[in-house]
Amino acid sequence: xxxxxxxSPTQFYFGRDTQYKAGALCAAYGRKALxxxxxxxxxxxxxxxxxxxxxxxxxxxxxxLGGVQPNPRDTLVYEGIRLCKxxxxxxxxxxxxxxxxxxxxxxxxxxxxxGDFWDLYSHKATxxxxxxxxxxxxxxxxGSEASNSSVVTKEADQLKRFCDSELMRPKFSILNPELxxxxxxxxxxxxxxxxxxxxxxxxxxxxxxxxxxxxxxxGIMRAIMKYAKILMKNPEDYDARANVMWAGSVAHCDVLGVxxxxxxxxxxxxxxxxxxxxxxxGAGLAVMFPAFLKYQLPFRVQRVAQFAVRVFDVSxxxxxxxxxxxxxxxxxxxxxxxxxxxxxxxxxNAKEEDIEFMAGKCLLNNGDTLGHFHPLTRKEIAxxxxxxxx
Amino acid sequence: xxxxxxxSPTQFYFGRDTQYKAGALCAAYGRKALxxxxxxxxxxxxxxxxxxxxxxxxxxxxxxLGGVQPNPRDTLVYEGIRLCKxxxxxxxxxxxxxxxxxxxxxxxxxxxxxGDFWDLYSHKATxxxxxxxxxxxxxxxxGSEASNSSVVTKEADQLKRFCDSELMRPKFSILNPELxxxxxxxxxxxxxxxxxxxxxxxxxxxxxxxxxxxxxxxGIMRAIMKYAKILMKNPEDYDARANVMWAGSVAHCDVLGVxxxxxxxxxxxxxxxxxxxxxxxGAGLAVMFPAFLKYQLPFRVQRVAQFAVRVFDVSxxxxxxxxxxxxxxxxxxxxxxxxxxxxxxxxxNAKEEDIEFMAGKCLLNNGDTLGHFHPLTRKEIAxxxxxxxx
Numbered sequence: 001x002x003x004x005x006x007x008s009p010t011q012f013y014f015g016r017d018t019q020y021k022a023g024a025l026c027a028a029y030g031r032k033a034l035x036x037x038x039x040x041x042x043x044x045x046x047x048x049x050x051x052x053x054x055x056x057x058x059x060x061x062x063x064x065l066g067g068v069q070p071n072p073r074d075t076l077v078y079e080g081i082r083l084c085k086x087x088x089x090x091x092x093x094x095x096x097x098x099x100x101x102x103x104x105x106x107x108x109x110x111x112x113x114x115g116d117f118w119d120l121y122s123h124k125a126t127x128x129x130x131x132x133x134x135x136x137x138x139x140x141x142x143g144s145e146a147s148n149s150s151v152v153t154k155e156a157d158q159l160k161r162f163c164d165s166e167l168m169r170p171k172f173s174i175l176n177p178e179l180x181x182x183x184x185x186x187x188x189x190x191x192x193x194x195x196x197x198x199x200x201x202x203x204x205x206x207x208x209x210x211x212x213x214x215x216x217x218x219g220i221m222r223a224i225m226k227y228a229k230i231l232m233k234n235p236e237d238y239d240a241r242a243n244v245m246w247a248g249s250v251a252h253c254d255v256l257g258v259x260x261x262x263x264x265x266x267x268x269x270x271x272x273x274x275x276x277x278x279x280x281x282g283a284g285l286a287v288m289f290p291a292f293l294k295y296q297l298p299f300r301v302q303r304v305a306q307f308a309v310r311v312f313d314v315s316x317x318x319x320x321x322x323x324x325x326x327x328x329x330x331x332x333x334x335x336x337x338x339x340x341x342x343x344x345x346x347x348x349n350a351k352e353e354d355i356e357f358m359a360g361k362c363l364l365n366n367g368d369t370l371g372h373f374h375p376l377t378r379k380e381i382a383x384x385x386x387x388x389x390x
Numbered sequence: 391x392x393x394x395x396x397x398s399p400t401q402f403y404f405g406r407d408t409q410y411k412a413g414a415l416c417a418a419y420g421r422k423a424l425x426x427x428x429x430x431x432x433x434x435x436x437x438x439x440x441x442x443x444x445x446x447x448x449x450x451x452x453x454x455l456g457g458v459q460p461n462p463r464d465t466l467v468y469e470g471i472r473l474c475k476x477x478x479x480x481x482x483x484x485x486x487x488x489x490x491x492x493x494x495x496x497x498x499x500x501x502x503x504x505g506d507f508w509d510l511y512s513h514k515a516t517x518x519x520x521x522x523x524x525x526x527x528x529x530x531x532x533g534s535e536a537s538n539s540s541v542v543t544k545e546a547d548q549l550k551r552f553c554d555s556e557l558m559r560p561k562f563s564i565l566n567p568e569l570x571x572x573x574x575x576x577x578x579x580x581x582x583x584x585x586x587x588x589x590x591x592x593x594x595x596x597x598x599x600x601x602x603x604x605x606x607x608x609g610i611m612r613a614i615m616k617y618a619k620i621l622m623k624n625p626e627d628y629d630a631r632a633n634v635m636w637a638g639s640v641a642h643c644d645v646l647g648v649x650x651x652x653x654x655x656x657x658x659x660x661x662x663x664x665x666x667x668x669x670x671x672g673a674g675l676a677v678m679f680p681a682f683l684k685y686q687l688p689f690r691v692q693r694v695a696q697f698a699v700r701v702f703d704v705s706x707x708x709x710x711x712x713x714x715x716x717x718x719x720x721x722x723x724x725x726x727x728x729x730x731x732x733x734x735x736x737x738x739n740a741k742e743e744d745i746e747f748m749a750g751k752c753l754l755n756n757g758d759t760l761g762h763f764h765p766l767t768r769k770e771i772a773x774x775x776x777x778x779x780x
Contacts, residue, residue, distance in 0.1 A: 001567075001632040003405025008398055014649065015393025177391075209629030211613040212637045219605030226601055239599030242391040246649065247602045255645060259404065259636065 001210055001259040008253045010146055011172045014246065018176045019136050022051050022093060023058030025172050029132040030090020032061045036080065036104045037095045038068040042138060047179060051095055051136065063087045068096065071274055071281070072103035073155045074118060080107035081117060084131070091132045094170075098142020098194075098281075101135055105150035105168050108133045120163045121152055122365070127165040135173040140180060140245040141191030141282060143198055143252020145173040153275060159364075160271040175249065177241035185232050189339040190282025192228035192244060195251040196221055197285045201264050202257035204296070204303060204373045210260045217256045218310045220247055228339050265362075265371030266292045269384060272358040279348045286341035287348060290333045291388035297325050299374035304328060345389040355385040391600055391649040398643045400536055401562045404636065408566045409526050412441050412483060413448030415562050419522040420480020422451045426470065426494045427485045428458040432528060437569060441485060441526065453477045458486065461664055461671070462493035463545045464508060470497035471507060474521070481522045484560075488532020488584075488671075491525055495540035495558050498523045510553045511542055513755070517555040525563040530570060530635040531581030531672060533588055533642020535563040543665060549751075550661040565639065567631035575622050579729040580672025582618035582634060585641040586611055587675045591654050592647035594686070594693060594763045600650045607646045608700045610637055618729050655752075655761030656682045659774060662748040669738045676731035677738060680723045681778035687715050689764035694718060735779040745775040 013021055026033045033055060035048070042048045043066075055062050065080050084092070084107060094104035110117030112129040119125040135145040144150065149164035183191075203217045224247045227240040234240070250256065269292070270284040297304050305321040308314040308328020317323045333343045342348050359381040362370055369375035376384065403411055416423045423445060425438070432438045433456075445452050455470050474482070474497060484494035500507030502519040509515035525535040534540065539554035573581075593607045614637045617630040624630070640646065659682070660674040687694050695711040698704040698718020707713040723733045732738050749771040752760055759765035766774065 001629050001636075003408070005401065005403050007401040011395065011397040013395050018393070209633065211616055212610055212633045212640070215609030215613045216606040216640075217609075219607075219609040220602055223601040223605045239391050242649065243599065243602045246391075250602070250606075250645065255640065259632065 002207055002261065004258045006254065006258045007166065008146065008169065008255065010170050010253070012146075012175060012249065013172065014175045016176060016178055018174045019047060019050055019179065020054050022134065022136055022174060023054035023056070023060055025134055025174075026055060026060045026091050026093055027058040029134070029171065031059070032063070032087065032089050032091075034080065034084050034089045034092045034104075034107065035062045035064045035095065036068065036092060036100060036107065037066045038097070038100050039066070041182075042095050045179075045182065047136070047138070048095060051093070062093075063089065068100045068103045070099050071153045071160065071278065072099045072106070073153055075155050077103055077106040077110060077117060077152060081110040084111050089131070091134065093134045093136070095136045095138065097137070097139025098144045101137075101142070101144035101170070102150040102152060104133055104135075105144070106152050106163070109163070109165070109168065118154065121161040127163070127167050130165075130167040133168075133170045135170045136179075137173060137175050137245070138179050139183060139187065139191060140248035141194040143195060143248050145170060145175070146249035146253035148254070151271070158275045159361075160275040173249070175245050177238055177245050180241050180245060181236045183235065185235065185340060186280070188231050188235065188244075189228060189341055190280045191248065192224050192339065193282040193286045193336065193341055195244075195248040196224055197266060197289060198251040199256060200289065201266060202260065202262045203307065204263050204300070205260040206372060207260040213256050213258065213260060214306075218307075220250060220256070221311050223247060224251075225335060232339055261372045263371040263373040265373070265376055268362050268370055269358070269381060272361050273348075273350060276354060276358065277348060277350055279350070283342050283348055286336040286343055287345065287350070287388050288384070290329050290336070290343060291384050293329045293332070294387050295376075295380065295384045296374050297322060297329070301325050352386070352389050355382050358385060392597055392651065394648045396644065396648045397556065398536065398559065398645065400560050400643070402536075402565060402639065403562065404565045406566060406568055408564045409437065409440055409569065410444050412524065412526055412564060413444035413446070413450055415524055415564075416445060416450045416481050416483055417448040419524070419561065421449070422453070422477065422479050422481075424470065424474050424479045424482045424494075424497065425452045425454045425485065426458065426482060426490060426497065427456045428487070428490050429456070431572075432485050435569075435572065437526070437528070438485060441483070453479060458490045458493045460489050461543045461550065461668065462489040462496075463543055465545050467493055467496040467500060467507060467542060471500040474501050479521070481524065483524045483526070485526045485528065487527070487529025488534045491527075491532070491534035491560070492540040492542060494523055494525075495534070496542050496553070499553070499555070499558065508544065511551040517553070517557050520555075520557040523558075523560045525560045526569075527563060527565050527635070528569050529573060529577065529581060530638035531584040533585060533638050535560060535565070536639035536643035538644070541661070548665045549754075550665040563639070565635050567628055567635050570631050570635060571626045573625065575625065575730060576670070578621050578625065579618060579731055580670045581638065582614050582729065583672040583676045583726065583731055585634075585638040586614055587656060587679060588641040589646060590679065591656060592650065592652045593697065594653050594690070595650045596762060597650040603646050603648065603650060604696075608697075610640060610646070611701050613637060614641075615725060622729055651762045653761040653763040655763070655766055658752050658760055659748070659771060662751050663738075663740060666744060666748060667738060667740055669740070673732050673738055676726040676733055677735065677740070677778050678774070680719050680726070680733060681774050683719045683722070684777050685766075685770065685774045686764050687712060687719070691715050742776070742779050745772050748775060
């Protein structure tokens, strides 16, 4: 087990009607909020109006900035920073899913950074201050409501880059499972794939003897899969929504990732995929993760076999553990398909001829290899992409 | 799943040599610390001297108060409060295990409470302020380094009572597994039983559909049991110490307890046991938990069977699930014995004739019944104690 520091200072307000706390919570951090959101769903559902009433009754003024797109863009972040500076905003309130929260994090950090906020995402500068950030979550998936990180896409060259800093953890996150009842099955499934991936990218490690976090990770994966299946049939099952919502936060707050080397190469490879084709992040992950594991299998048989046995109840083949490992990957793929996810390039209209381009971009600013589990050279990244074509 | 709020703001510093951070961390909260500890082990090991040097080099003055006993007493808390007020202490640093931390929490709260600190433990008053508290953990068990609670014994009438408040969570906790290498097997085992109990008292719930926390809880229990066994043979196994240490914090920070009704009756019944006989808390829990489950079995067969199947790999008997449940309890008892724990009254010199007295004390200020799983009347509490005699 490796040394670590860990702190998850976010205050979670979980359950029914918690969105009405937003005003009072913002008031603790200032008198003027940026209300940041995406498309029409938070307007249509009445959530945005409810939040405004809550801010009003708490004596908090606000300015609005909607229009966050999936894979949030730097252009809107620049607009948000200008707006907040002009209006003297004290606190940023994100109402939405991971894209909205990530965009809000970039704005909150950008306001306090004396220069181009992209410096923080291209790792040219380190964050030293940030505006207080609150969240009302409407799409459990990215875990950004509980995490220290944010991903933004540079529109000009479709470069998707992340920034992490403990300062980026939200001050508070409001999680009301009822707000997710109207999510369509595809988005629900994408969210569950994303949170599963957040667990798996911590789970597939070379650090020995991390059974405490291993076992908890295996447990949360089983639970996510159970409830995702229930939601495909009954999207208004409160308990299933609640379990999935809390799982998303636990999966990415890093309580399961401490003390171990992590491998985020699948997320990186997926970022290039969704950057190029604008495919949903979760769908891209469902395509990439089985391919990643197939490529890794010969190098790390025992760990993939452990995953197969403990998460998918595969019988251990003690003579040929690779059979066990492979059966685990097969069941993971079958599970993805069961909840309506794609598992190959052609289902998401990705093109084999773009593979070399994407493989190259994965390594841009990232050194000679990607990840740690079995580190991937450019040639090997292309191999993984090719496995995803099948 | 129930509504909840959750925040674990404690900053954990985990790993080798982390004790040397104590001075700098205290300096962030003030210029004078109370150095609070127990017996001679932290002196003999040189830890206390190392901490003093760290404080000194960070420019933090200190006053000392040692002598905390297992089941910490109100009398020393009063002494600590007087000392801190007289000396103008800004921050309390606990160096030790759960008893030292609980005593430190009481002192930190007592300094800021205008009245008798016991009011907070007898629930006559609510805490509104507390002095900043830091921890250097030397005995992973109670989870107090990560929890919002503290237990203190009123010496005059041996009344053991708890206090919980979010204010009681430490500002920082330093966890160096190497500091626990010298713990004797008995204390190590007691610690593991205690943290297992913290998980089980959250796990045995009537709240349906809490699979995310259920599965993680089952996972952490398996991991604790694995590493406790390793430590019985090799007390200097760093990874086993590290896993156990982190498990103790996770087990009691409540990330596994959110959204569910919890049942702390076993801890309450044990408190009467260790209050009366001064038996080690973990040993008392090893005696009480199997008895508790045996009594609960007829009322909650399915959940005890789930525990048996998922934590102890018992085959499910679909015709007679109670057989499965009972086999799970049998394996829990066998496990306790394997790591040298007592599982009956006579092994800890507890007396059957004290049962009625203890059962009565359990309900003092606690209403007509104890716990929630199947709530226990006074008569039923006595039944549970009697099951522990066998």
